[in-house]
Amino acid sequence: MVTVIFIAIASLIIASAVLVVISREIVRAALWLIATFFAVGALYLLLEAEFIGVAQVLVYVGAVSILILFAIMLTRQHERHEPAWRAGPWWIALAGVIGLAAVLITTIGAVPWRLTDDDLPVSRAPQLGTALMREYLLPFQLAAIVLLVALIGAVVIAMEERRRRTPTLADDIAAQRGAADRAEDGTP
Amino acid sequence: MNRTIVISQILVIEQAPGWLVAALNHAIIAGVLLIGGAITMMLQVWVERRLIARMQDRLGPNRVGPEGILQSIADGIKMFTKEDIIPRAADRWVHLLAPIVALAPIAMMLAVLPWGRGLVAVDLEVGVLYIAAVSSISGVGLMMAGWGSRNTFALLGAMRSIAQLIAYEIPLIIALLGIVLLTGGMSLARMPELQAGIPLFGSSIPGAPDLGLGWFIFTPVGLLGGIIFFICALAEGERTPFDIPEADSEIVAGYMTEYSGMKFAVFYIAQYLLNFALAVLSAVVFLGGWQGPGVAWLADAGLGAAASLLSLLWLLLKAWGLFMLMVVIRAAVPRLRVDQLMSFAWKYLLPLALVNVASAALWVGLTEWSSIEWGNLLPVDGLAPWQRIGVAALVTAVINLGATRWVLRINRAPAAAPVVVPA
Amino acid sequence: MSAHESQLLQVNIGPQHPSTHGVFRMEVTLDGETVVALRPVFGYLHRNHEQLAEASSYIQTMPYTDRLDYFNSMTSNYGYALAVERLAGIEVPQRASYIRALMSELTRILNHATAIGFMINDMGAWHTALQFGMREREKILDLFEMASGARMMCNYFRFGGVVRDLPPEFLPYFDQLMRGLPAFFDEFEQLLRDNEIIVARSSGIGILPRDVAAGYSVTGPVLRGSGVPYDIRRAEPYGIYGELAFDIPVGSVGDVYDRTLVRFAEMRQSYRILQQIRERLPDTGGGHINPALANFGKQKALRPPAGEAYARVESPKGELGFYLVSDGSTQPYRYKVRAPSFINLTPLGAMCRGHLLADVVVILGSIDIVMGEVDR
């Protein structure tokens, strides 16, 4: 039963990931990417890492992919006539990547993994929280700083908008009046 | 992961393989939840239309069935028989799948909500996070609808809805975080259990009767958190005054503009179900969920089934009350503008939610830590639990009130400098 | 800066759109959600009103004027009757003038109540404010029905008076309405005036400064909202308006909120006028119509002497003018309508520039247009 579920999830992951890299239309690719994220989240649930699974859905599906869709739609006009997805001699890349996969898979098969017999702790989320607050406090704080920096950075990069405001009629009048006042002051 | 479920006790199949029983159990519960959801949605539409009509000196639908209660079924039949239109320019599959992607996560939300004493389909250890995660998926559906329709209004609506979802999700989760601190866990099923007893003090006073009224809304942390949460729930559920994604007077119907027939109905169902799920969630987290006078008494008297039924009634009562509050708000106020909406989320709700989390931490420290954890600075050990709660309530009330006043003051609109029209 | 231009979005709001108040199109250029340019496009409801009038006898045009501003058929009737009377030199009896003013002021109340409601509906308030206005409008329409037999297309005015005198049940029902109106004004104003969201949505939006407003020659509440105390009832009194006491409310900033406040205040002024009319109405004499034109055949056979005339009234939406040229026949040689909705719509593009898309519909709602009058 679990094997069947695993195979289903694994094939979904691989199929959607392949579609991510070969879809011509970037929005389709993004939607397949979301499917991949979702399937990976399901895999985490199957591996009994509920917290990570839910965090995966929250962060990747709920936030990252929506950001991606947002960015695509803001830069959408260009994408209508996107050039072919592949750049240059793609078959070389494909061959190299297949070679890498072969190396990795043979290595995985060759390593004698020391599997554990330990039972899973019953409540895992509090354990994780405690670990973050004790052993991993410094990385945790660093992650917070990274997020803050990213937040500020993203805002600063994408800002710009404010300066290009279209003036309203009232703004125009005020500006004209201001100019007139200055002219009056300048020429007594 | 799987809690004992009432239905599984009813449904005893001898000599059946374990996985079959599990599968049947889950299928039955899913069926009950989904059919219940559909019926709820129909009732919601009817209640909304009648209630708004009442506020507007009208009668509302009153022809189909007694008092028009079957109106939603008639509407549903109409929707089914409508022509299913796919715009020629649309991205066919994205357009078709969008309503499903919008509805599915909302149906998934129903699974982890505790519907009554012992009535939980799935008790997830990370229930609160799960709700937040799953509810954010429906944004993808809206985005697909907006993009797949190839319509400017749809695209504008989708962009607006995503901006709104992201902005309000943050204070929403932070408001929940305060309660997570208070309960010391993210399991939704446990939350109502912790809200027994009497207002504010819960079950901390020995000898006090269990009225089932120890709701978090009666504590300062829960009150502020509950208000923030409910406002954010209005925004997440796209209710007025936060219905800008589908502002009909501005962008026709937002992301739903190009949808017709059943696909439109699916969006409609998704929205109402989301509203109801959010109302139930507010009730569970802040209003004691299924707790209410009489539940504990029935359970003590050995009438477990009656207690479960009463608790279900309490929960539904609270959820419907909150939904009706949403309806009344819809009938009473206009919608905000996009920029006002954003600044409300970031300038009012987010700082208040953050202060509320700090208050919650202080509450936990004052009620649960011993003097040693305070570094012997606070001699709290000598106080009885209810006295410690009183002190904590006082401290957090002062903090939250001060923060609210401060946030309201710093955000007051600058003294108007209008274009003066010379006489 | 040319490298920094961002992608502009062309949006057509209308001709079919929930809040264009009829068949009307706005070509909007958006930068994000900010309006860079807006061009109103009219003409979808053109139905040859002026040509039709030139091919009909004078009285045949009267029911067509109902369809100009179908919310306020009484004031449209009034303007046209006034123009023909001026052209043909017809005297109007005192009582007829009082009835005409009564109907005009009732029309103003019903128009403003619903105009505010429609505007707030465009803000997204889900018809509640509109229904409050509609409730009062229904009562006034009952009165119209008693007097003229029709609720909206009244066709009540005749050259030299009105088609029939007020029926006996009219005044008691009118008194009952008058008793209820102050409470309605208070309730309506209380509901809307201090609503924080409405204030936030409407103040500072769509500012039309005083000189710009005059430059576009807008009239009615839009002009008065911008601070110009211009009202035809005072500037060029017609009928009995010279004898009545009323104030002209004006705004200070000229934004959407000011226009709304001006409409609230005008409803109260109309109430004041109605009170004065009600007091004097029983003592008026002269019948409801000039006896020389009392039957329909005479109305139909009206041949004004060759010449031209222009008459204007203060319709709830602004200055409604009718220009007539007669060649001595039974049909006007030239007939021209100066429609307030049409003229008030011209500064729409300028008012919307720089605001958000959501403000466009609110600004449009604050102008209070009726497409029947814009396109004619």
Added chain:
Amino acid sequence: MSMIDAVPLSWVLTLAAILFCIGLFGVIVRRSLIGVLFGVELMLNAVNINLIAFWRYLEPNLVAGQVFALFIITIAAAEAAVGLAMVIAVYRTRRTIVADDMRNLQG
């Protein structure tokens, strides 16, 4: 029945390896910046699958695997936010999001 009894660890690791290679392929061949970002996200997910699998199969009592996975998710989110903000900023000035077209960084 839990997963470790039914599915060998090497299967999960193979899945992660394949996912990683697909992501790498995407990074190499995709021409638009957003497409490249997709590939990076796939690779990060592959790494995360490995971390969780090692935690579950080898050391369930140590939370390090989960903690690292959490940090990677955090960093990925930050990376996506900044990356997409840059894509939008570049698009504003260059009218393109094709990586090859951006040969000089000077504004």
